[in-house]
Amino acid sequence: MTTKEETVHQDQHPLEKSNILIEAKNLKKYFPVKGGMFNRQKSFVKAVDDISLKIYEGETFSLVGESGSGKSTLGRALLRLQEPTDGSIFFEGQDITSLKKEEMRKIRHNMQVIYQDPFGSLNPRMKVTELIGEPFRINKIASGKELEKRVIELMELVGLDPSRRNRYPHEFSGGQRQRIGIARAIALNPKFILADEAVSALDVSVQAQVINLMKDLQRDLGLTYLFIAHGLNVVRHISDRVGVMYLGHLVEVGEVEELYKRPAHPYTSALISTNPTPNPRAKREKVILKGEIPSPSNPPSGCRFHTRCPLATDRCKTEAPKLVPISEERSVACHYPLV
Amino acid sequence: MKELLQVKNLSVEFQSDAGKIRAIDDVSFNVKPGETVCIVGESGSGKSVTSLSVMRLLEYENGSIAGGEVLFENEDLVTKSQEEMRKIRGNDISIIFQEPMTALNPVFTIGRQLIEGIQQHQDVSKKEAWDRACELLRLVGLNDVPVRMKQYPHELSGGMRQRVMIAIALAGNPKLLIADEPTTALDVTIETQILNLLNELKEKINMSIILITHDMGVAAEVADKIVVMYAGKIVEQGTVYQIFDEPTHPYTKGLLQSIPSDTDKKDRLYSIKGTIPSLNDLPQGCRFHPRCEFATDKCLQSEPPLLQENDREVACWNFKEVLKEKVKL
Numbered sequence: 180m181t182t183k184e185e186t187v188h189q190d191q192h193p194l195e196k197s198n199i200l201i202e203a204k205n206l207k208k209y210f211p212v213k214g215g216m217f218n219r220q221k222s223f224v225k226a227v228d229d230i231s232l233k234i235y236e237g238e239t240f241s242l243v244g245e246s247g248s249g250k251s252t253l254g255r256a257l258l259r260l261q262e263p264t265d266g267s268i269f270f271e272g273q274d275i276t277s278l279k280k281e282e283m284r285k286i287r288h289n290m291q292v293i294y295q296d297p298f299g300s301l302n303p304r305m306k307v308t309e310l311i312g313e314p315f316r317i318n319k320i321a322s323g324k325e326l327e328k329r330v331i332e333l334m335e336l337v338g339l340d341p342s343r344r345n346r347y348p349h350e351f352s353g354g355q356r357q358r359i360g361i362a363r364a365i366a367l368n369p370k371f372i373l374a375d376e377a378v379s380a381l382d383v384s385v386q387a388q389v390i391n392l393m394k395d396l397q398r399d400l401g402l403t404y405l406f407i408a409h410g411l412n413v414v415r416h417i418s419d420r421v422g423v424m425y426l427g428h429l430v431e432v433g434e435v436e437e438l439y440k441r442p443a444h445p446y447t448s449a450l451i452s453t454n455p456t457p458n459p460r461a462k463r464e465k466v467i468l469k470g471e472i473p474s475p476s477n478p479p480s481g482c483r484f485h486t487r488c489p490l491a492t493d494r495c496k497t498e499a500p501k502l503v504p505i506s507e508e509r510s511v512a513c514h515y516p517l518v
Numbered sequence: 519m520k521e522l523l524q525v526k527n528l529s530v531e532f533q534s535d536a537g538k539i540r541a542i543d544d545v546s547f548n549v550k551p552g553e554t555v556c557i558v559g560e561s562g563s564g565k566s567v568t569s570l571s572v573m574r575l576l577e578y579e580n581g582s583i584a585g586g587e588v589l590f591e592n593e594d595l596v597t598k599s600q601e602e603m604r605k606i607r608g609n610d611i612s613i614i615f616q617e618p619m620t621a622l623n624p625v626f627t628i629g630r631q632l633i634e635g636i637q638q639h640q641d642v643s644k645k646e647a648w649d650r651a652c653e654l655l656r657l658v659g660l661n662d663v664p665v666r667m668k669q670y671p672h673e674l675s676g677g678m679r680q681r682v683m684i685a686i687a688l689a690g691n692p693k694l695l696i697a698d699e700p701t702t703a704l705d706v707t708i709e710t711q712i713l714n715l716l717n718e719l720k721e722k723i724n725m726s727i728i729l730i731t732h733d734m735g736v737a738a739e740v741a742d743k744i745v746v747m748y749a750g751k752i753v754e755q756g757t758v759y760q761i762f763d764e765p766t767h768p769y770t771k772g773l774l775q776s777i778p779s780d781t782d783k784k785d786r787l788y789s790i791k792g793t794i795p796s797l798n799d800l801p802q803g804c805r806f807h808p809r810c811e812f813a814t815d816k817c818l819q820s821e822p823p824l825l826q827e828n829d830r831e832v833a834c835w836n837f838k839e840v841l842k843e844k845v846k847l
Contacts, residue, residue, distance in 0.1 A: 246676075382732060415778060450707065
């Protein structure tokens with residue numbers, strides 16, 4: 180799926196190339212829907228539909244959107260944890276779209292994931308020292324005394340008491356389990372971390388601790404984050420740039436403060452206005468969206484948001500808007516952007 | 519105004535392998551007619567146990583009321599039999615939960631489940647029950663009601679299912695609706711719709727609501743009064759304005775400060791150190807002292823009572839010190 184043109188294009192911009200850590204070009208991920216007689220293939224769920232995206236080194240890029248918008252699928256497709264249907268993915272300028280399993284494995288050292296539910300992703304029969312040491316053992320990087328030393332270092336780095344390393348995950352609280360998950364993710368010194376709803380299940384006081392830890396690690400280890408979350412307050416705090424997704428499309432991308440203060444897409448505007456704020460006097464004008472996100476297997480024609488959009492016109496029903504830059508920092512897919 | 523519900527010194531215990539665990543301890547609060555009271559706190563604070571014990575549902579979960587009263591219209595629910603409670607549930611007090619999919623029966627249509635709910639509480643014909651069911655679905659804001667009546671739960675989205683649950687809860691015209699994290703599983707756009715619906719219903723049918731939530735943002739939007747719980751105890755209660763403008767308990771203050779806001783973007787987030795203690799291993803003295811910035815020797819030795827102070831209540835020995843420091847939101 181690599182074309183020569185793209186390679187050339189990359190070479191023409193040496194500066195840009197060195198800055199972009201991960202890039203998706205026209206990425207698609209379709210899931211077949213079967214049904215009817217003889218289980219024929221009826222249609223596709225276009226979970227990620229023609230998305231192009233750049234994530235720069237050292238930044239935190241967040242994806243927001245309602246459930247079913249495709250943000251987790253996009254994240255997983257970027258790491259090839261889900262094989263993309265079409266399009267290409269570049270990591271540090273290298274096309275990784277069709278790398279073989281063994282080659283991909285080497286690259287994955289640099290791409291790690293932190294999941295939402297640290298209990299579901301930690302083997303309950305393994306001690307913490309085994310869990311955190313697993314990446315070293317699997318990749319035959321360290322063993323014995325050296326392994327133990329590394330585990331202790333990692334536990335200290337993520338704020339866990341190393342003397343508890345011979346305990347099992349159930350003996351730890353939710354926040355501590357998430358720290359175990361983070362320790363595993365950073366064990367091999369990755370460059371890129373996908374944090375898929377990594378703090379969503381945590382109580383607010385613990386959530387703050389984990390967010391602070393993630394920011395510290397980013398600063399100290401030079402990490403790049405792709406942060407997937409539905410908590411808009413958290414996203415505003417942690418992100419440099421934000422991408423807003425709706426039904427498999429990226430509808431707006433921009434610098435976080437600009438995007439929160441002056442959303443350009445009506446959907447972004449609605450999302451931000453409905454976010455509950457901890458201020459009982461903030462009786463803001465809320466853009467309350469009608470209905471719910473339509474089924475991704477049968478998305479609306481034209482602009483996919485037109486069925487819920489307060490500003491939709493006839494044009495929106497037929498003509499799908501493309502994601503185009505409206506300023507240096509911002510792109511939006513809307514015929515009538517708000518700014 | 520007269521109180522609709524008065525919870526007085528309520529304590530609840532659970533039997534566990536390690537002996538008895540006191541899940542909530544000496545909890546007292548009131549709900550007036552037409553008032554929304556939010557119980558906020560983190561996991562393990564006892565907020566759900568409080569709501570289940572008002573409904574006397576915790577007896578089905580190995581819990582028992584160890585002391586105190588739950589007065590609903592001046593009648594003590596604690597001394598009632600489960601038979602009597604069954605008449606009160608649904609008619610006077612209803613409850614909705616976080617996950618509507620597990621609360622709805624997947625093999626029956628929405629209509630059938632609603633009609634069943636209505637006929638449990640009211641002596642009406644099938645036709646009348648059908649009409650009432652349609653009316654309820656319209657009340658909770660569903661369109662195409664005749665179609666919805668014939669649909670199964672899996673054919674509806676999460677937000678619609680929660681609306682159906684609310685419709686079923688309203689079937690008996692309750693005076694009090696208990697909503698346990700009703701929007702936690704929903705997207706923010708749908709959450710707003712449901713919170714708006716609850717606010718509208720409250721005004722339309724003058725119902726009281728107890729809303730359990732961990733989200734201070736949700737509490738700010740709907741609450742008249744807020745009860746803050748920590749490790750099984752009420753640490754502070756007051757009006758929504760009192761709590762947000764001048765939190766007097768260090769825990770409330772910490773909760774509010776932990777919420778990321780736009781003003782402190784580049785700073786580190788405030789965080790309360792440590793985690794909520796396990797109920798079978800509570801610290802001596804004030805339960806919050808190991809995590810508290812304001813803790814003094816007194817806090818280590820004795821547990822502060824819930825003190826009346828300027829029309830609100832706080833359980834902290836050092837609340838005057840806490841008040842001196844303003845919270846920026």
